[in-house]
Amino acid sequence: MRAKPVLISLCLAMSALAGCASTQTLYGPVLDTGGYQTGYTDFRIEDNRWRVTFRAGPDGHENLAEQFALRRAAELSAQAGYDWFEIVHRETETEGYQDSPVGVHGSASTSIGSRGYSASGVGIGISINRAAERRYITRMEIIAGHGERPHIRAYLVDEVLARYQGPQI
Numbered sequence: 001m002r003a004k005p006v007l008i009s010l011c012l013a014m015s016a017l018a019g020c021a022s023t024q025t026l027y028g029p030v031l032d033t034g035g036y037q038t039g040y041t042d043f044r045i046e047d048n049r050w051r052v053t054f055r056a057g058p059d060g061h062e063n064l065a066e067q068f069a070l071r072r073a074a075e076l077s078a079q080a081g082y083d084w085f086e087i088v089h090r091e092t093e094t095e096g097y098q099d100s101p102v103g104v105h106g107s108a109s110t111s112i113g114s115r116g117y118s119a120s121g122v123g124i125g126i127s128i129n130r131a132a133e134r135r136y137i138t139r140m141e142i143i144a145g146h147g148e149r150p151h152i153r154a155y156l157v158d159e160v161l162a163r164y165q166g167p168q169i
Contacts, residue, residue, distance in 0.1 A: 024057065024059055025038050025056045025057040025059055025060035025064060025068075026038070026039070027039075027040075027068050027071065028040070029041070030055065037055050038055050038056065038057040038060075038135075039054070039055060040052065040053060040054045040055075040068065040069065040072045041053045042072060042076060044076075045141070047080070048080070048082065048143055048144045048145065049141065049142065049143050049144070050073065050076050050141070050142050050144075051139065051140070051141050052069050052072045052073045052076070052139070052140050052141075052142065053069065053137065053138070053139045053140075054066075054068040054069035054072060054137070054138050055135065055136075055137045056068070056135055056136045056137070057135060058134060058135055060135070060136060061136060062092055062094075062136045062138075064136070065092065065136040065137060065138040066090075066092065066138045067164045068138075068164070069138040069139070069140055070140075070155065070160055070164055071160060071161070071164040071165075073085055073087075073140065073142045073155075073160070074155065074157045074160035074161045074164070075161070076142075076144075077142070077144040077157045078157045078158075078161065080144065081146075082144035082145060082146060082157060083145065083146055083147060083148075083149075083156065083157055084144065084145055084147075084148075084149045084150070084154045084155060084156050084157060085142045085143065085144040085145070085154065085155055085157065086142065086143050086144075086145075086150075086153060086154040086155070087140050087141070087142055087153075087155075088141050088142065088143055089139075089140065089141040090138070090139070090140045090141075091138070091139050091140075092136060092137065092138045092139075093136070093137045093138075093139070094134060094135070094136055094137075095134070095135045095136075095137065144157075
């Protein structure tokens, strides 16, 4: 009879942990995936100037956020008929501080009373904090242009679109 409560507790714990499973970072417009956003946003500043942001999920990395931001910059440039773009401002930010939302903590203690009695205790705790998961955000401002690439720091739209393919929403 005692096995049934243990089995129920185990199933509840596994369900809670399954709810914390990281969502795959997919390329597409920003989505709210259970408390944090992943995907791109963009804002047109002038006819040939945009601000692009890509937020990678916990499964992503700094390079992925940058690659997907570059891809979005190339798509915007292509849609507007430009041949190349240049990054005039770029920054990458890190949110969170750990690789997993699940933390396991433990403690042990022993005490001896005045009459010689002793007591021992062991405690185990599990914390779940999705906000603590590490995520990368890349923001860039670009200027696009027509014709030949003006210098080596400018990106060719067709090359970027060919290079940075990935899972899409």
